[in-house]
Amino acid sequence: MPVANPPASPSVEGLYVAHRQWLTGWLRSRLGCPDSAADLAQDTFMRLLTAREAPTINEPRAFLTTVAKRVLFNHYRRQDLERAYLEALSQLPEPLVPSEEHRAIILQTLIELDQLLDGLPVPVKRAFLLAQVDGLTYNEIAAELGISLATVKRHLNKAAMRCYFAL
Numbered sequence: 001m002p003v004a005n006p007p008a009s010p011s012v013e014g015l016y017v018a019h020r021q022w023l024t025g026w027l028r029s030r031l032g033c034p035d036s037a038a039d040l041a042q043d044t045f046m047r048l049l050t051a052r053e054a055p056t057i058n059e060p061r062a063f064l065t066t067v068a069k070r071v072l073f074n075h076y077r078r079q080d081l082e083r084a085y086l087e088a089l090s091q092l093p094e095p096l097v098p099s100e101e102h103r104a105i106i107l108q109t110l111i112e113l114d115q116l117l118d119g120l121p122v123p124v125k126r127a128f129l130l131a132q133v134d135g136l137t138y139n140e141i142a143a144e145l146g147i148s149l150a151t152v153k154r155h156l157n158k159a160a161m162r163c164y165f166a167l
Contacts, residue, residue: 010057015048023044024041026065026068027040027068040071044064044071085103120159120162128159128160
């Protein structure tokens with residue numbers, strides 16, 4: 001009896017059942033931590049579940065590898081952001097250090113802001129963060145970045161539009 005070809009676009013459930021263990025192993029080989037690998041494998045499948053459109057999948061492992069690489073990249077970005085945040089906190093005098101609850105809220109906000117600004121040029125991000133986080137004026141941002149006042153306004157407008165359309 002001939003074996004039927006599998007469908008070109010299996011369901012997320014089908015991908016999960018068939019490839020979860022393989023994907024977790026692939027991630028473990030890159031991370032060295034089985035717990036993190038399992039978490040990122042789950043994040044990979046969650047990304048597929050929440051996608052707006054179901055992609056056509058001809059090569060499931062290649063497809064999962066591509067999605068997992070994006071998830072892994074975001075994981076490393078979050079780690080870098082958390083490290084920088086904790087380093088900044090370590091520079092604060094003890095009375096100014098926020099509580100654990102506030103730290104978690106601030107870190108989550110920073111991660112969301114990073115995702116929101118993802119894709120904008122670095123100078124636009126820097127100008128936005130100098131304005132919003134450091135509270136610098138347009139003139140101070142221009143001096144800090146060595147750009148004109150008009151460029152600062154353009155950068156901040158671009159970042160504001162990104163934030164507005166993300167809502």
